[in-house]
Amino acid sequence: MPANGTPESQPAGSLATPVSEPASAPIGATVSTPTAPPTLAERTLTPRQDADADAYAERDDARQLARELANSRQLDADWAWSVISQARYTESVTRLMMPAATPTAKNWAAYRSRFIEPLRIKAGGQFWRTHQAALQRAQDTYGVPADIIAGVIGVETIYGRNMGKYRVLDALTTLTLDFPRGRSDRSAFFRQELAEFLVMCREQGLEPTEVLGSYAGAIGWPQFMPSSIRKLAVDFDGDGHIDLVNSPVDAIGSVAHYLSAHGWRKEWPTHFEVTPPPEGPQRDTLLAPDIRPTFSASDMAQLGATLPESGQRHPGPLALVLLHNAGRAPTLIAGTDNFYAITRYNQSSYYALAVIQLGEAVGKENTRTNARP
Numbered sequence: 274m275p276a277n278g279t280p281e282s283q284p285a286g287s288l289a290t291p292v293s294e295p296a297s298a299p300i301g302a303t304v305s306t307p308t309a310p311p312t313l314a315e316r317t318l319t320p321r322q323d324a325d326a327d328a329y330a331e332r333d334d335a336r337q338l339a340r341e342l343a344n345s346r347q348l349d350a351d352w353a354w355s356v357i358s359q360a361r362y363t364e365s366v367t368r369l370m371m372p373a374a375t376p377t378a379k380n381w382a383a384y385r386s387r388f389i390e391p392l393r394i395k396a397g398g399q400f401w402r403t404h405q406a407a408l409q410r411a412q413d414t415y416g417v418p419a420d421i422i423a424g425v426i427g428v429e430t431i432y433g434r435n436m437g438k439y440r441v442l443d444a445l446t447t448l449t450l451d452f453p454r455g456r457s458d459r460s461a462f463f464r465q466e467l468a469e470f471l472v473m474c475r476e477q478g479l480e481p482t483e484v485l486g487s488y489a490g491a492i493g494w495p496q497f498m499p500s501s502i503r504k505l506a507v508d509f510d511g512d513g514h515i516d517l518v519n520s521p522v523d524a525i526g527s528v529a530h531y532l533s534a535h536g537w538r539k540e541w542p543t544h545f546e547v548t549p550p551p552e553g554p555q556r557d558t559l560l561a562p563d564i565r566p567t568f569s570a571s572d573m574a575q576l577g578a579t580l581p582e583s584g585q586r587h588p589g590p591l592a593l594v595l596l597h598n599a600g601r602a603p604t605l606i607a608g609t610d611n612f613y614a615i616t617r618y619n620q621s622s623y624y625a626l627a628v629i630q631l632g633e634a635v636g637k638e639n640t641r642t643n644a645r646p
């Protein structure tokens with residue numbers, strides 16, 4: 274499951290989609306900015322696979338990798354090498370993993386416009402109508418609202434329309450053995466995901482060369498990384514196996530389970546409106562923990578932040594979350610533990626708020642369509 278998002282900001286164990294906010298010092302996943310994440314064409318590009326020079330079968334480090342993965346995960350050594358030897362270096366994977374050549378100012382409004390737009394909202398309304406029973410069951414089972422589940426799947430893959438066309442084997446092997454220079458090295462993370470992928474294929478009887486996903490190795494409707502599939506994906510349609518590529522119902526249950534496992538609190542809001550203190554020491558104190566909820570409502574008040582009445586009564590910790598608007602006044606909200614839980618899917622406040630607002634828009638679209646005579 275989630276790689277946690279993107280190669281730039283994903284926590285180890287989640288998805289890997291290229292939609293995270295930029296970071297001045299990338300820590301491991303995406304490198305795109307809120308104003309210019311990789312395009313759909315880039316994300317679905319089918320890599321070139323016609324040059325023998327790209328084959329890992331000829332490389333000693335690939336053979337050594339196969340031996341080490343087999344030993345560490347109790348896999349048959351010959352089988353592990355037979356899989357790794359079929360992997361191919363994929364230049365476009367390393368290119369998409371690199372930071373943008375010309376970084377632009379963070380811009381929540383521009384980022385938002387890429388996800389809260391007519392195509393996704395219409396597709397989301399259809400998704401909701403088709404899978405309303407599963408969304409309600411996931412909400413009842415895990416406490417995660419249907420609109421949040423729908424928002425995640427819509428941001429990740431436009432409701433299954435863009436699940437990626439890279440061979441996951443190629444992507445993970447490339448990022449293990451040829452992680453691009455010029456950014457923080459996350460090859461160890463992808464090595465672990467490659468190991469999880471091999472184990473997953475053995476457990477589920479999958480042909481490793483046929484599994485497709487994103488350039489970072491994320492799979493299916495919710496773009497789970499292999500480790501998240503093994504740990505947190507669920508058989509929500511009850512057919513006896515987990516399939517995040519062909520079963521949107523399994524995807525619905527798995528997204529809800531993932532968020533629940535990462536601290537989602539039933540019936541809590543994701544955030545509150547807030548009037549922050551003026552720029553200065555008090556605001557700096559509130560912003561220091563970034564998106565991690567740290568302050569009680571009374572702490573926020575003492576530091577000069579004004580919350581609505583519902584926020585003042587909130588029993589849990591809060592975070593003052595700032596989203597830049599390309600030089601204009603920033604957007605500020607008070608995030609709860611539930612806002613933070615969404616960022617465990619992708620470590621980005623921009624991503625989390627896009628999920629929330631897309632889910633709200635899709636819910637309204639479903640209601641509006643159902644209200645037609």
